[in-house]
Amino acid sequence: MLAISDYDYHLPPEQIAQTPAEPRDHSRLLVLDRATGSIQHRHFYDVLDYLRPGDLLVVNDSRVLPARLYGHKSSGGKTEALLLRQLDATRWEALLKGKMPVGTSIRFAPQQQPELHISATVEEVLPAGSRIINFEQPINQRLADFGVMPLPPYITAPLANPERYQTVYSAAEGSAAAPTAGLHWTPELIERVKQAGIQWASVTLHVGLDTFRPVQQEDALAHAMHHEWFELPAATAAAINSTRARGGRVVAVGTTTVRVLETVGQQQAQQPALEPAAGWTDIYIYPPYQFHVVDALITNFHLPRSTLLLLVSALADRETILHAYSTAVEHGYRFFSFGDAMLIM
Numbered sequence: 001m002l003a004i005s006d007y008d009y010h011l012p013p014e015q016i017a018q019t020p021a022e023p024r025d026h027s028r029l030l031v032l033d034r035a036t037g038s039i040q041h042r043h044f045y046d047v048l049d050y051l052r053p054g055d056l057l058v059v060n061d062s063r064v065l066p067a068r069l070y071g072h073k074s075s076g077g078k079t080e081a082l083l084l085r086q087l088d089a090t091r092w093e094a095l096l097k098g099k100m101p102v103g104t105s106i107r108f109a110p111q112q113q114p115e116l117h118i119s120a121t122v123e124e125v126l127p128a129g130s131r132i133i134n135f136e137q138p139i140n141q142r143l144a145d146f147g148v149m150p151l152p153p154y155i156t157a158p159l160a161n162p163e164r165y166q167t168v169y170s171a172a173e174g175s176a177a178a179p180t181a182g183l184h185w186t187p188e189l190i191e192r193v194k195q196a197g198i199q200w201a202s203v204t205l206h207v208g209l210d211t212f213r214p215v216q217q218e219d220a221l222a223h224a225m226h227h228e229w230f231e232l233p234a235a236t237a238a239a240i241n242s243t244r245a246r247g248g249r250v251v252a253v254g255t256t257t258v259r260v261l262e263t264v265g266q267q268q269a270q271q272p273a274l275e276p277a278a279g280w281t282d283i284y285i286y287p288p289y290q291f292h293v294v295d296a297l298i299t300n301f302h303l304p305r306s307t308l309l310l311l312v313s314a315l316a317d318r319e320t321i322l323h324a325y326s327t328a329v330e331h332g333y334r335f336f337s338f339g340d341a342m343l344i345m
Contacts, residue, residue: 002286007305007313009291009325017334018157020164025186028340030332032324034316044341053197054248057154057298060256061181061202061237063170066147066162071108079106081120081133082150082191083143084176084208085229087241087308090135093126095209100131110146117147125325127227130209137292140237146235148339150176152337174206174229180337181254181299201236203222203260205229215305220286223307227280230260234276237264240262241273241291249295259283264294297344301328316344 020108023028024044031040042049067083082095096106100122109117110207124132139146147160159165167182169190194200209226217223240261243250252258263281268274269292282306297315302308313321324336324342333340 001289002298002310004196004215004218004220004305005260006221006318007220007306007322009322009329011304012333013331015329015333015339016154017338017340018155019340020183021324021334021340024184026191027184029323029334030328030331030342032316032320032344034320034344037323038318039324041331045189047189047191047343048192048196048198050343050345051196051198053249053253054199054243054246055238055247055251056195056199056201056243056248057251057253058201058203058236058240058257058261059167059169059182059185059253059307060205060260061167061169061171062175062179062204062206063173064149064166064175064178064207065071065173066149067149068148069108069146070111070148070236071106073100073260074105081106081108083147084130084178085206086140087132089138091123092133092135092139092207093130094133096131096133097124097131099109101125106133108146111148112222112265113145116145118142118180126226129215145165148196149243152177154311154336155338169202171202172204172206175206176209178337179254179256181231181257181341183299183338184341185253197237199248201239203233203257204254205260207256210307214303215307215310220310225282225284227308228259229279229340230263230281231278232260232264232274232276236286237276250293251296251298252294253298255297255302255311258285258297258311259338261290261293263321285314286320287314298343299342299344300303300337300339301325301333301342303336312342323333 030043084093104122118132180318208228
């Protein structure tokens, strides 16, 4: 048994960040040495002080879809949908607000342009509570008109610029939430990284349902992870292999990047070198866990009792992580998606 209550902590509500740092790289950075438990308090623009020539930074280049849609059921009641992943030309997995049995018809329209509309029908209720909905026509190219940025429920302040919930290097559209550890990077800081002899590579993982689904059972081992689509490109596999060969460190930017790297690392554990890969992953990382690829991690501060808190507690032990979180609370760090960062070395 893995008791999820052992991965809880107190967070004052005022420390849940409502707006991103400006500029991006001026967020704070808690640096944790997992071997000694020592902590340093810096800013994100200081991150190069902890990286070495020959290290490799790996980021998730997934881009968030404007995937929150507002509409009305055929009965007239209001509802909203969060599109999680596309299944084919017209069918999507989605989280729907309210009771939505199979056969329910929904008419979606932009809040500012109700004359534009598109209809969808609920086709299936999935075990985890999401639905499969079928639009009357493909909506991919119309999401910019119909959808809004799907901010997490703990962010209640309006977002003036939707691009602040995207990383500056986002490229492959498909996520229902941002890989938020990447929000701290600026083009100028990335250029400094490269000039310092630190390599930069990317993977793709389209963030889906599990970002929004807490661990419900006391035994965290009973939690079922959702599948998310990933890709490890050939260039990134080659960069990891060359980094390992010269004794450099693979530094993952974000837990989503960790999930890609460790999925492939597990699948190819008996091979002498990593090869490119793509597919679906439901990897669940919790203590104890032997990491195959990742040596260090840049991440944000995660929700209590979450699978992401379990993941970081597998890289550093539970007591070290909870002490670091307690220290971050005491020092006024900002938490969650728009919050400050943590470097686990």
